[in-house]
Amino acid sequence: MVLKDVEIWFQDEARFGQRRILAEKGTRPRVVQQQKFGYAYLFGAVCVNNGKTEAVIAPFSNMEYMHEHLKLISPSTLSGKHAVVIMDQASWHQQHLDNEFKNLTIIHIPSYSPELNPIEQVWRWLRKNELANRCFSGYEDIVNRCSDAWNRFCEDKRRVISLCFRDWTNLTS
Numbered sequence: 001m002v003l004k005d006v007e008i009w010f011q012d013e014a015r016f017g018q019r020r021i022l023a024e025k026g027t028r029p030r031v032v033q034q035q036k037f038g039y040a041y042l043f044g045a046v047c048v049n050n051g052k053t054e055a056v057i058a059p060f061s062n063m064e065y066m067h068e069h070l071k072l073i074s075p076s077t078l079s080g081k082h083a084v085v086i087m088d089q090a091s092w093h094q095q096h097l098d099n100e101f102k103n104l105t106i107i108h109i110p111s112y113s114p115e116l117n118p119i120e121q122v123w124r125w126l127r128k129n130e131l132a133n134r135c136f137s138g139y140e141d142i143v144n145r146c147s148d149a150w151n152r153f154c155e156d157k158r159r160v161i162s163l164c165f166r167d168w169t170n171l172t173s
Contacts, residue, residue: 007077008169011045011069011087013061014123016131017142040142042126042150043069045085046119048165051157052076055150057143063092074101088117118164125163126153 017039043056043065054072058065070085077083083104087093089111098106109116130149136142154160 005081007047007049007081007083009045009047009073009077009083009085010117010119010164011043011073011085012117012119012123013041013043013090014126015039015041016126016146018136038136038139038142040139040146041065042146044119044122044150045069045073046122046160046164047076047083048118048161048169050078051160053150053154053160057146057150059139061090061092063094063097066092066094067097070097070101070104074104077103086117088114118166121163122153122160126150 056069
């Protein structure tokens with residue numbers, strides 16, 4: 001396989017939902033806060049070569065949802081290309097999950113090195129621009145808002161690439 005036939009995908013998941021709020025000591029926060037904590041997990045992947053994205057929203061993280069996510073990435077990879085999916089070493093990121101896909105290989109980054117996975121920037125962008133200071137009515141509301149936020153992020157391929165591209169991912173030079 002030659003490098004020009006490889007697509008680099010960065011994969012990760014993040015938890016979204018109700019969260020605590022910080023306020024200066026002796027003051028009350030100005031944001032409405034719910035005491036009930038509910039969450040959804042957004043499995044996201046970004047291809048830095050062309051700005052393609054894939055996502056799964058799930059009630060928790062496990063190998064089953066990870067497998068479902070890979071089932072979306074594989075057909076999104078251009079015909080004749082091979083997807084190299086770079087991810088951390090979470091327990092549900094098992095190497096054998098790529099066995100059924102002829103066009104996909106998993107590569108793990110070292111433990112405790114989120115700086116090597118640019119999709120972390122996507123989570124930061126979503127939290128800052130789309131999902132900050134929100135109250136959710138329940139799990140379905142979290143799922144809907146996460147889905148809307150992800151879709152708005154993905155609308156701009158240039159933004160996707162600019163947030164996630166790194167010089168070391170350029171395989172054509």
